[in-house]
Amino acid sequence: MKMYTATIPGSALKVRSRESYYARQKRLFVVVVILVAIIPLLFISWTASHFYQKSWLDKTTVELTSLANSRREIIDLFLDSQENILAGYAELYDFAWLSTPGNLEKLFQAMNHQGVIVDLGLIAKDGSHRNYTGPFAEDLKDKNYAEARWFAEVMQNGRYISDVFTGYRGVPHFIVAVTDPTRSWVLRATINSELFNALLASAEVGPGGDAFILNRLGELQTPSRLGLTALPTGEKGLLAATTGGALTIHHSQGSLYATTGMKNNAWTLVLKTDIGTSLADFYRARQRDHLIIACAALLILAVSTFLVRSMMNKVEGADQQRMLLYDRIRYSEKMALIGRMAANVAHEINNPLQIIGDQAGWLDELLSEEDLGQLKNTDEYRTAFAKIKAQVKRASTITHRLLGFSRSTDGLKTPTNINTLVEETVSFLEKEATNHRIAIRRSLDPTLPEITTDTTQLQQVFLNLLNNAFDAIGNDGAVTISTSLGDRQLAVEFADSGPGLPEEALKKVFEPFFTTKKAGCGTGIGLSISYSIVERLGGTIEVRNGRQGGCVFRVNLPVTQQ
Amino acid sequence: MSEFSILVVDDEEEFVATLVQRLRKRGWAGEGVLTGGAAITRVAADDFAVILLDMRLPDMDGGRVLQEIKKIRPQSRVVILTGHASASEGEEGIKNGAFDYLLKPVEFETLLEKLEAARNRGP
Helix, strand or coil, X not given: CCCECCCCCCHXXXXXXXXXXXXXXXXXXXXXXXXXXXXXXXXXXXXXXHHHHHXXXXXXXXXXXXXXXXXXXXXXXXXXXHHHHHHXXXXXXXHHHHHCCCHHHHHHHHHHHHCCEEEEEEEECCCEEEEEEXXXXXXXXXXXXXXCHHHHHHHXXXXXXXXXXXXXXXXXXXXXXXXXXXXXXEEEEEEECHHHHHHHHCCCCCCCCEEEEECCCCEECCXXXXXXXXXXXXXXXXXHHHHCCCCEEEEXXXXXXXXXXXXXXXXXXXXXXXXXXXXXXXXXXXXXXXXXXXXXXXXXXXXXXXXXXXXXXXXXXXXXXHHXXXXXXXXXXXXXXXXXXXXXXXXXXXXXXXXXXXHHHHHHHHHHHCCXXXXXXXXXXXXXXXXXXXXXXXXXXXXXXXXXXXXXXXXXXXXXXXXXHHXXXXXXXXXXXXXXXXXXXXXXXXXXXXXXXXXXXXXXXXXXXXXXXXXXXXXXXXXXXXXXXXXCEEEEEEEECCCCCCHHHHHHCCCCCCCCCCCCCCCCCHHHHHHHHHHHCCCEEEEEECCCCCEEEEEEEECCCC | CCCCEEEEECCCHHHHHHHHHHHHHCCXXXXXXXXXXXXXXXXXXXXXXXXXXXXXXXXXXXXXHHHHHHHHCCCCEEEEEECCCCHHHHHHHHHCCCCEEEECCCCHHHHHHHHHHHHHCCC
8 A cells, every 4th residue: 555645756766776775785794794704714714724734744744754764773773783793703704614514503593583584594606505504405405696686796795685575485585695804705694574564563654554665666675554565656756766865755645655765775664644544533523613614604694694684674664764754855845835936926916816806896887987878788898897806706716725825833723622623524514415425424533632733724624635535526425534543643534435546646636736626626726735734733644545445635633742 | 084084005006096096986085105104104194094004015014014003093993905914914913903804806895894894993
């Protein structure tokens, strides 16, 4: 139901076009809230996660480094000690003594208190096996090493440690060989590499971690915990040879590697920690954090959207109220201006009207003094003068009504019972209502307080509204007059059973000279006079189309507390 | 002055001239002035039975003229005739001692009745 109080055409459109403005503002506020509230949350979460990961990596790097160093030192020490023991014996005993059956056995017993030496052999300069003690005597009895690469190397350098191999025995082992000081024979020991395995197995590299030794070709010298048989392709960079044997930390494919050269960089010790497995708990915690943050973000989004919406709705409501008020003020200013203009025009016209009327009357009087027998058209003159007088009177009724606009507000104000005033006004028009078969129904609130107002002017308004309703109905219909008490004001409504008014007409109905009646049947001043009277009495007047058709005029009047 | 003497005060010369002529025909000794100042001067000189006064005059406000007239001759009977009088303006005039007020345009017969009533009012 639309209501027009003081709605200037076009202002309703302005309100609609501002809807997109409020929608934009709502979106903007929501985005700002998200930026202000959610981004710091994400930033904190990201930095916490980042720094935790970084500190874990730093700590693990340090641990891995120290582990690699300690394991390298132990293994190097072990290899050196085996080599040195063997070299000591080679210096201490001569070839003849060592060749003597049983002596090598004694040496083996002395060396093998750790249980790591598999066998001990004496090889002559020509590569032939001269003495042997160990489990493979039958297999190696006639073996000649003259063509073996290791034999050539030991004869040249005086010392040699091999890579790990399974050899004839099917057991992983490596050999340590030394020559006597004159390099005329070789003492060779086969060492079980199981000891390394044990040393590396005890390295704490965490779940998914690995520890192994590689030779120069990247072949595994010790078993991999993860069952690797060779260095994975793409990881050749791990070989100590590429870094000059220095301890290096590699970070690749979710793993952290510590590599260091050993045994004069012939071997590379590789310790690997799997970042994903080691940080699994952290990742789980981070996932949970992300979930919490996502929930918090959603909550913030929902709450901020709700708050922004309700806030913007309030702002929008307040703006609309303000705009409506602004429209009212503009309208009443416009009406006041029109009123002043109308009153001035009326005044300016009243003087010439007076003169026209007087001149006609004067001519009529003079005519009486003429010899009527000599005048042919006496009756015509008389009729013309009468018509002039009648038209002056007609014009003056309009100008006198227009003067109503400038009537001052300080008319006599008396305590008035609005219900009584309604009844009294209705009584003036009862005869006319009966003539047009119009029923006047009343629904008057008996609890209405008396208000102090200009009774005469207010009655003028009620008369105007009732006359208007009668004109709208024509014949056969009803006017319902109801009064009610509201908050610090009371209302009088005049609802007619006429055809109602189109929207455009509703907007203009209070403007002077606006009329829907036939030309000559109404001046279009009654409602605008009523409007200005009610305004001056501190009230408002509204019009709308009723639910059951017809127009409803509502006069709101202030109730002053006694 | 005779008891039918009347002073018409209005800035509309046409109106004054015709009215004075018509009043004379009805036995009134009419006289017209166009300004408030002239009206006061005339009232000071002669005691008119009735004064017909417009509220809007070129030199001064009709209300002022009424007050001045009442000062000079408190018994004078003034009928206000104006093109602009609203109810309150007329009532204001009556409060200030005017006998009655009429709104232009007024029919000559009505005007005459009012003037007669004013003239017949006891001093």
